Amino acid sequence: MVLLCCIYRVVLDIKDENERLKRMYANVEENVYVNIDNYYIYGTHLNMEGYILKSELDNFKVEKARILIRDTEGTFNECMAILNDEDDRYNFGISSNINEGIDLETLKSENNYAVFAKLSGTDEKGKYTEKLYSLKNISDVKENEYYTLTKNGKNNKVDIVFNENVKSLELKSRECELPENVYDIVIDSGHGGTDTGAQYLGYNEKDFTLDYAITLKKKLEEYGYKVKLTRDTDVRTPSYGANSRSEIPFETKAKLLLSIHFNSSNYDENVGGVEIYSPNHANLTFAKSLADNIVDFVETGYSINSYMKKADGVYVRTFTQQEIDDFRKEAQDLGYDFYESITTDTNYLFMIRETGGKITGAYTDGRDSVGSYNHYLNSNISAEGYLLELGFINSTQEIERFKNKKNEYIEAICKSILDNYNKEILN
Numbered sequence: 001m002v003l004l005c006c007i008y009r010v011v012l013d014i015k016d017e018n019e020r021l022k023r024m025y026a027n028v029e030e031n032v033y034v035n036i037d038n039y040y041i042y043g044t045h046l047n048m049e050g051y052i053l054k055s056e057l058d059n060f061k062v063e064k065a066r067i068l069i070r071d072t073e074g075t076f077n078e079c080m081a082i083l084n085d086e087d088d089r090y091n092f093g094i095s096s097n098i099n100e101g102i103d104l105e106t107l108k109s110e111n112n113y114a115v116f117a118k119l120s121g122t123d124e125k126g127k128y129t130e131k132l133y134s135l136k137n138i139s140d141v142k143e144n145e146y147y148t149l150t151k152n153g154k155n156n157k158v159d160i161v162f163n164e165n166v167k168s169l170e171l172k173s174r175e176c177e178l179p180e181n182v183y184d185i186v187i188d189s190g191h192g193g194t195d196t197g198a199q200y201l202g203y204n205e206k207d208f209t210l211d212y213a214i215t216l217k218k219k220l221e222e223y224g225y226k227v228k229l230t231r232d233t234d235v236r237t238p239s240y241g242a243n244s245r246s247e248i249p250f251e252t253k254a255k256l257l258l259s260i261h262f263n264s265s266n267y268d269e270n271v272g273g274v275e276i277y278s279p280n281h282a283n284l285t286f287a288k289s290l291a292d293n294i295v296d297f298v299e300t301g302y303s304i305n306s307y308m309k310k311a312d313g314v315y316v317r318t319f320t321q322q323e324i325d326d327f328r329k330e331a332q333d334l335g336y337d338f339y340e341s342i343t344t345d346t347n348y349l350f351m352i353r354e355t356g357g358k359i360t361g362a363y364t365d366g367r368d369s370v371g372s373y374n375h376y377l378n379s380n381i382s383a384e385g386y387l388l389e390l391g392f393i394n395s396t397q398e399i400e401r402f403k404n405k406k407n408e409y410i411e412a413i414c415k416s417i418l419d420n421y422n423k424e425i426l427n
Contacts, residue, residue, distance in 0.1 A: 023074035024114045025134075025166060032056045033136035033167050034092050034117040041146055042359050043384025044255050044421070046160065046171075047101035049093040051086075052117070052133065059124035060131065062090050066118040068132060069102065069171075069426070071111050077426050078118065092117060097283040098359055099384050104146050105423045107173040109156045115169040134168035141380050147176070149184045149255055149421055150224050183228040183252040185220060185417075186383060188245055188259040188351060189213035193236030198264035200394040208393070208402055209260045210234065212409065216260070219410050223418065228252050239350070240372045246354040246362075249383040250376040256417070257383040259351040262393045262402065265305070272398035273303030274313045275389035279352050279360050280345060287314045287386060289416040297412035298405050300391065300398075317348045339363045352385045360385070388413070 032052070039048035052062075065083035070076040079102070082093040094101040107113060117133045144160040157176040162169055189209035191197035197205025210231065217227045230245050231237045238244040242251075249257045263275060274294050278287040291313025295302060302313040310316050324342055331338035346361040347353035354362045357379030364373060376382070390409055391398040402409075 021072075021166075024070050024072055024112070025168070026074065028116060028132045028134055028168075032133060034133045035138045036135050036162075036169070037138050038380075039137070039139060039141070040098075040359050040380040040382075041104070041144060041160070042098045042356065042382060044105045044149070044423075045099055045101040045103055046146075047094050047098060048135070049091070050135070050138075051089040051091050052119075053089050055088065060119075060129070061121045061123075062119045063121040064119070065090075065092055066120075067094055067102065068116045068118045069113050070116065071108075071113050071426075081117065083119075090119075097281060098279065098356075099282045099286075102171075103423055104158050104171070105148050105421065106426045107148075107156065107158055107171060108425055109154075109173050109175040111173050113171040113173070115171065134166060135162070136167040137162035137169070139380075144381055146381070147178060147182050147253055150178065150226055153224060178226060181252060182226075183254050184225040185227045185256045185258070186230065186249045186252060186254040187213045187217055187220075187227060188230040188248075188257065190259060190261040190351075191236070192231050192234055195236050198262060198393045200264065200399070201396070203393060203399060205262045205264075205393055206234065208262050212260050212390070212406060215406060216258075216410050216413060219414055220417070223414060225417075228254065239354075240374055245351065246374050247376060249355045249385070250357070250379055253381075254383040257351070257355050257385040258413070259385070259387045261387060261389050262391060263303070263389040264394045265392060271301075271304055272392040272395040272401075273301045273305070274391065275303045275305060275315055276313055277315050277317055277349055277352065277387040277389070278310070279356060279385060280316050280318050280347050282316075282384075284310055284314050284316075286384075286416065286420045288312075289419060290386065290388065290413060293412035293416050294390065294409060297408045297415075298401060299408075300401060303389070303392075317352075319344055319346050319348050323348070349387050351387055355385045356382045 034050050034052045036048050036050040065081040067079045067081045068076055084091040115135060118130060120130045123129050146158040148156040155176055155178045156173050159172040191206035191209060213229055217229055220227045230248050240246055274291050276287045276291045278284055288311055308315050308317050319342055321344055328338045341363060353360050354374050357376050359382055362374050362377050364377060391401060
């Protein structure tokens with residue numbers, strides 16, 4: 001009798017699972033897929049790119065695309081997607097901004113989701129119609145895992161899996177204990193040890209950055225986040241290798257990286273101002289929030305620097321053609337292979353470029369060896385990175401702010417983080 005009851009429960013479980021799958025995959029086109037050749041997670045968002053061949057659409061002329069996310073109960077949410085008409089195919093993507101897409105922080109725990117492309121247009125008879133297509137993974141990366149930011153002492157683990165049986169993307173969210181080596185946020189204090197950074201009137205940038213990083217870590221921990229520092233003493237943290245500035249964000253599976261710096265320039269020493277550096281091809285809302293909150297809380301100003309400025313206090317620093325030409329000549333002179341993928345779109349700042357893997361254009365060239373190689377060069381999951389120049393160390397007025405208004409700087413940064421990551425949960 002016990003054996004029969006167990007078999008009966010197994011049969012019911014299988015039946016329930018089949019019903020859930022039917023709800024998730026209802027009205028999805030069969031044997032025609034959107035091919036995903038690139039997907040990645042930058043910060044908290046899943047983004048992807050791919051295409052669907054026109055020859056497989058039976059004269060269905062696609063005009064618009066959306067992303068549809070459906071759970072096992074059949075409940076769904078939608079978001080916009082990108083569609084480009086190109087010869088024999090329609091190119092498909094979620095967003096042109098690397099920090100946008102499907103917000104993995106909004107997925108409910110203990111729930112499964114399937115992701116589809118919802119394409120709208122006219123059929124062979126000119127009738128407007130909408131069709132759902134599964135997403136077939138043809139990239140080199142088959143699956144990934146994501147740990148949500150700590151909220152109310154809890155975390156979810158999200159498994160990102162392309163189900164080969166139904167050729168579609170599934171997101172499986174479960175509450176979990178955060179592994180010991182996984183963190184929410186990494187704080188990098190610029191320079192350290194023999195690398196003093198900017199200097200002025202006996203003040204060293206490395207001392208301010210360490211002090212601010214330690215204080216910011218403590219404050220974020222009060223808000224419940226798990227935070228890792230790239231250094232907590234006056235040492236020079238290596239750029240590459242295990243426990244390095246470039247690899248700690250990957251090793252800890254962090255969602256956010258903030259690199260703290262204090263500027264120096266030839267400007268009038270009493271001017272100063274805030275500069276927040278964002279990755280290229282990113283939505284700048286968070287960067288703008290950081291700049292605005294610092295200005296408001298500290299009662300300081302935006303930098304007057306106009307070079308590669310995107311908004312007050314917000315900058316995107318990429319390579320210039322002159323810098324690329326200079327590096328190419330250096331490679332020729334020293335006899336190593338120049339990394340040809342560097343373009344004027346490539347992020348220039350090390351702590352933004354190298355901590356984003358292939359998403360932000362991390363690179364290596366013929367000079368690199370075991371000790372100077374980014375092992376996460378081709379990673380498709382990374383922290384979202386920003387470099388914060390909080391002010392100018394060669395301004396006597398700014399130095400007084402750094403010494404007397406540290407708590408205001410810290411609270412401003414924390415407010416931006418709390419506002420940005422206090423996300424609604426999907427219904």
